[in-house]
Amino acid sequence: MKIGYARVSTNDQDLTAQRNALRALGVEEKQIFVDQGLTGANRVRPGLREAMAACRAGDTLVVTKLDRLARSLSDARDIADGLTAKGVVLSLGGSIHDPTDPVGRLLFNVLGIVAEFEADLIRMRTPEGMAVAKAKGRLGGKQPKLSRTQRKTSSNAARCR
Numbered sequence: 001m002k003i004g005y006a007r008v009s010t011n012d013q014d015l016t017a018q019r020n021a022l023r024a025l026g027v028e029e030k031q032i033f034v035d036q037g038l039t040g041a042n043r044v045r046p047g048l049r050e051a052m053a054a055c056r057a058g059d060t061l062v063v064t065k066l067d068r069l070a071r072s073l074s075d076a077r078d079i080a081d082g083l084t085a086k087g088v089v090l091s092l093g094g095s096i097h098d099p100t101d102p103v104g105r106l107l108f109n110v111l112g113i114v115a116e117f118e119a120d121l122i123r124m125r126t127p128e129g130m131a132v133a134k135a136k137g138r139l140g141g142k143q144p145k146l147s148r149t150q151r152k153t154s155s156n157a158a159r160c161r
Contacts, residue, residue, distance in 0.1 A: 001031065001056070001058075001059045001060075002025070002026050002027045002028070002031060002059070002060045002062050002091075003027070003031050003033070003051050003054050003055050003059055003060070003061050003062065004019075004022035004025075004027035004031055004032040004033065004051070004061075004062045004063070005032070005033050005034070005047065005048060005051040005061060005062070005063050005068065005069065006018035006019060006022060006032060006033075006034045006035075006047075006063070006064065006068060007034065007035040007036075007038065007045065007047065007048070007068045007069075008035075008036050008037070009037070009038070009039045010036075010037055011036055011037040013036070015034055015036060018034075018064050018068065019032055019034075021064045021093075022062055022064065025062050025064075025091065025093075025094050026062075027062050031054070033047040033048070033050045033051035033054065034047045035047035035048060039071065039119075041071045041072060041075075041119060043075060048069075048079075052079075052082070052083075055083065055086060055088040056086075056087075056088070057086060057087030057088065058087060058088075059088050059089070060088065060089040060090070060091050060096075061083055061088055061089070061090050061091065062091040063090075063091070063092060063093070064093050065092065065093055065111075066092050066108070066111040066112060066115055067111075067114075067115035067118060067119075069092075070112070070115065071115050071116060071118075071119040072112070072115070072116045072119065073109065073112035073113055073115075073116050076108070076111075076112040076115065077109075077112065080097060080099065080108065081099075084099050092108075092111065
């Protein structure tokens with residue numbers, strides 16, 4: 001049986017492309033487990049836990065790309081080793097990861113390092129982007145529903161009470 005796993009880091013992102021790709025790789029819709037709004041660096045992911053629990057010896061866990069499964073090489077290795085110990089095959093975008101093949105291990109490690117590198121770049125760029133936004137006066141989450149004038153008026157009214 002093929003078990004699918006899909007993940008996006010924010011609630012605003014859409015899982016449709018990953019779901020479509022998993023179905024194209026032979027995973028039935030009811031066998032696709034998802035995490036939305038959780039980063040790959042977070043190992044506590046309900047969808048991943050459910051996908052791993054659904055896997056039995058002889059099954060295949062299918063992900064569209066390794067970075068959807070893990071954002072660090074050590075996590076990717078831990079997950080792959082856990083699957084191998086259970087007799088579960090890992091499919092990365094249709095390519096089967098063979099932990100006994102030296103070339104397969106090399107490619108897996110390269111993909112894991114690239115995923116980790118991408119995560120490191122995001123962590124490095126985030127504070128830079130926040131500093132630019134703060135300098136432009138745009139930091140702080142959602143835009144206020146009241147204009148500055150309305151906020152001043154309501155705070156002045158509250159002080160007068």
